[in-house]
Amino acid sequence: MRFVFxxxxxxxxxxxxxVTLNFLLPRLMPGSPADAALAKLAxxxxxxxxxxxxxxxxxxxxxxxxxxQYLQYLGNVATFDFGVSYTFFPQPVAGLVAAALPWTLVLxxxxxxxxxxxxxxxxxxxxxxxxxxxxxxxxVGGTFASAFPYFWTALLLLFFLGYVAGWFPTSGAYGRGxxxxxxxxxxxxxxxxxxxxxxxxxxTSLGGWILGMRSxxxxxxxxxxxxxxxxNGLRPRTVAIRYAARNAIxxxxxxxxxxxxxVVGGSLLVERVFAYPGVxxxxxxxxxxxxxxxxxALFLIITISVLLANFxxxxxxxxxxxxxxx
Amino acid sequence: xxxxxxxxxQKPMTDVAGPxxxxxxxxxxxxxxxxxxxxxxxxxxxxxxxLGAVFAPLIAPxxxxxNDFGRSEDMTAAHLLGTTAAGQDVLSQIIHGARVxxxxxxxxxxxxxxxxxxxxxxxxxxxxxxxxxxxFIVNLFLVIPALPLMIVIAAYLQNGGxxxxxxxxxxxxxxxxxxxxxxxxxxxxxxxxVTAAIFxxxxxxxxxxxxxxxxxxxxxxxxxxxxxxxxILAEAGLSFLGLGDSxxxxxxxxxxxxxxxxxxxxxxxxxxFAPGLCISLLATSLSLINFGVDGLSNPRxxxxxxx
Numbered sequence: 001m002r003f004v005f006x007x008x009x010x011x012x013x014x015x016x017x018x019v020t021l022n023f024l025l026p027r028l029m030p031g032s033p034a035d036a037a038l039a040k041l042a043x044x045x046x047x048x049x050x051x052x053x054x055x056x057x058x059x060x061x062x063x064x065x066x067x068x069q070y071l072q073y074l075g076n077v078a079t080f081d082f083g084v085s086y087t088f089f090p091q092p093v094a095g096l097v098a099a100a101l102p103w104t105l106v107l108x109x110x111x112x113x114x115x116x117x118x119x120x121x122x123x124x125x126x127x128x129x130x131x132x133x134x135x136x137x138x139x140v141g142g143t144f145a146s147a148f149p150y151f152w153t154a155l156l157l158l159f160f161l162g163y164v165a166g167w168f169p170t171s172g173a174y175g176r177g178x179x180x181x182x183x184x185x186x187x188x189x190x191x192x193x194x195x196x197x198x199x200x201x202x203x204t205s206l207g208g209w210i211l212g213m214r215s216x217x218x219x220x221x222x223x224x225x226x227x228x229x230x231x232n233g234l235r236p237r238t239v240a241i242r243y244a245a246r247n248a249i250x251x252x253x254x255x256x257x258x259x260x261x262x263v264v265g266g267s268l269l270v271e272r273v274f275a276y277p278g279v280x281x282x283x284x285x286x287x288x289x290x291x292x293x294x295x296x297a298l299f300l301i302i303t304i305s306v307l308l309a310n311f312x313x314x315x316x317x318x319x320x321x322x323x324x325x326x
Numbered sequence: 327x328x329x330x331x332x333x334x335x336q337k338p339m340t341d342v343a344g345p346x347x348x349x350x351x352x353x354x355x356x357x358x359x360x361x362x363x364x365x366x367x368x369x370x371x372x373x374x375x376x377l378g379a380v381f382a383p384l385i386a387p388x389x390x391x392x393n394d395f396g397r398s399e400d401m402t403a404a405h406l407l408g409t410t411a412a413g414q415d416v417l418s419q420i421i422h423g424a425r426v427x428x429x430x431x432x433x434x435x436x437x438x439x440x441x442x443x444x445x446x447x448x449x450x451x452x453x454x455x456x457x458x459x460x461x462f463i464v465n466l467f468l469v470i471p472a473l474p475l476m477i478v479i480a481a482y483l484q485n486g487g488x489x490x491x492x493x494x495x496x497x498x499x500x501x502x503x504x505x506x507x508x509x510x511x512x513x514x515x516x517x518x519x520v521t522a523a524i525f526x527x528x529x530x531x532x533x534x535x536x537x538x539x540x541x542x543x544x545x546x547x548x549x550x551x552x553x554x555x556x557x558i559l560a561e562a563g564l565s566f567l568g569l570g571d572s573x574x575x576x577x578x579x580x581x582x583x584x585x586x587x588x589x590x591x592x593x594x595x596x597x598x599f600a601p602g603l604c605i606s607l608l609a610t611s612l613s614l615i616n617f618g619v620d621g622l623s624n625p626r627x628x629x630x631x632x633x
Contacts, residue, residue: 013462014462014465014466014469017462017466018466018470021466021470025478025479025482026482140364143610143613143614144606144610146613147555147559147605147606147607147609147610147613148602148606149559149562149563149566149602149605149606150563151562151563151566151581152562152581152598152601152602152603152605152606155581155584155585155590155598155602156598156599156602158590159590159595159598160595163590163591163593164593257469258468258469258502260471261468261469261470261471261472262471262472262473264471264473264474265471265472265473265474265563266473268473268474268477269473269563269566269567272567273585283474283477284567287477287478287481287567287569288568290481292481295478295481296478298474299474299475299477299478302471302474303469303470303471303474306469306470306471307469310469
């Protein structure tokens with residue numbers, strides 16, 4: 001139990017650091033959100049002092065010392081008050097984020113779990129059959145596929161399966177004219193729309209799991225207890241699965257949490273290509289429109305999600321391997 | 327595995343004391359990497375890309391920025407890969423695009439690795455409160471998703487071009503290498519040769535960078551190639567989102583323009599296919615070379631060696 005509390009303390013500390021980083025980033029940069037918004041307005045004509053004051057008030061440009069701003073910011077974050085988006089004016093940022101988050105969470109979460117299971121199995125096989133085609137094919141294929149930029153895989157699938165073959169929808173998360181609801185029809189429609197984005201993430205992230213599992217498995221195969229098990233005449237499959245793979249999977253689990261950050265980043269690009277209404281597409285929209293309040297909130301929510309996922313993996317790791325609880 | 331592995335031409339112990347000539351060390355490293363088939367393919371591929379990047383103005387059939395050709399032309403003898411929607415020659419752009427990717431990969435990879443070595447080694451060697459603080463900072467940079475952080479910083483810096491992209495990639499890219507190097511330093515610092523160096527009164531700085539560092543050559547080279555790969559992919563991603571300078575000719579910006587000019591609808595698949603393939607091949611070549619670096623400081627890890 002003490003182990004859980006230590007991890008929880010660390011999580012809170014990391015969360016605080018992430019929130020603070022989010023606060024410092026715009027303030028370390030040249031220019032200010034209000035200036036950017038005013039610059040956009042100025043493209044349409046001269047900005048009157050009254051408009052200027054209105055924009056600064058709208059965007060909540062804080063006055064007072066840095067410390068006061070920080071306290072106010074912490075208060076805003078604690079109450080999920082991220083201000084008003086000015087791309088989707090006058091919708092509050094929190095509502096926009098809440099609408100986009102489930103799409104990304106389900107997409108990335110499910111695909112990551114599938115990729116982890118498949119990749120680990122292939123990695124075990126590759127390490128055990130080292131030097132045969134069962135090793136070469138997944139290793140070389142995985143290396144090559146993990147070098148694919150996410151958005152490139154996405155563009156190719158979109159072009160060939162979406163536009164040329166016409167098998168899959170080319171954008172969105174559900175058909176036009178349908179509204180999100182809990183019905184079998186809508187669910188099937190959503191799955192149909194998710195196939196191409198999901199396949200993209202799967203293709204690109206699978207290689208990492210294969211290679212990671214293969215290398216830890218090879219290290220484990222060199223351990224004395226594996227040699228001992230072999231010398232005892234146990235069946236090769238028993239040695240591979242029950243002895244080596246079982247111990248090799250643990251180090252691979254820690255990279256699960258860290259790789260998640262990369263997969264989330266990749267999914268942002270994938271969502272941009274497929275116009276998938278998740279966090280990534282919203283972030284893209286925010287960035288291209290210089291919608292700083294929305295961008296800040298999205299970055300924060302993405303970071304917090306990844307931190308929480310890591311925390312869960314840490315706890316799982318502690319349950320599976322008692323040695324790490326110290 | 328231990329004594330029997332000694333090759334017959336191994337020099338007697340007395341000769342080992344004198345350090346080898348730096349060029350001899352480099353040559354040995356190259357031959358070690360070359361001896362691994364996968365890495366050999368990687369070296370050849372990387373060599374082609376570097377040559378292409380260096381001699382781009384000589385190889386490319388046209389000026390990559392010239393836009394006085396027909397728009398969105400298909401593949402013809404005059405334009406082997408066709409032309410863009412703005413009337414530029416695609417092949418020339420591909421060849422010139424190699425410059426940005428190779429440059430960003432090497433510079434960002436180099437800076438990330440230098441930071442990773444400095445932090446990773448001192449962090450692994452130290453055993454006081456400072457180590458805990460560094461631990462926290464490195465873990466923070468590891469768990470914060472890199473691409474969103476890059477996107478946010480790039481959005482604030484507004485079209486900063488290649489310099490900005492390198493800066494962003496280095497800020498987000500050093501932590502992984504630092505962590506890998508830290509754990510190896512920790513395991514090396516309890517070895518006998520380090521204890522011997524401590525007892526002979528060597529300074530901590532010398533122990534870390536002259537005794538421990540040479541034993542980690544493969545890891546350092548490996549993290550360089552890893553960081554370079556990440557940098558190339560990051561540059562492509564940021565340029566594709568239009569966050570770099572969209573007038574620079576790079577593979578990422580080519581994809582940006584391809585999607586924005588609806589190459590998907592006009593059926594010019596080569597506009598999407600070629601730049602992405604180049605990015606993947608360049609990144610693959612670096613990953614393939616990484617298969618060979620394991621043997622640099624530990625002959626036991628050479629591919630094909632029996633376990």
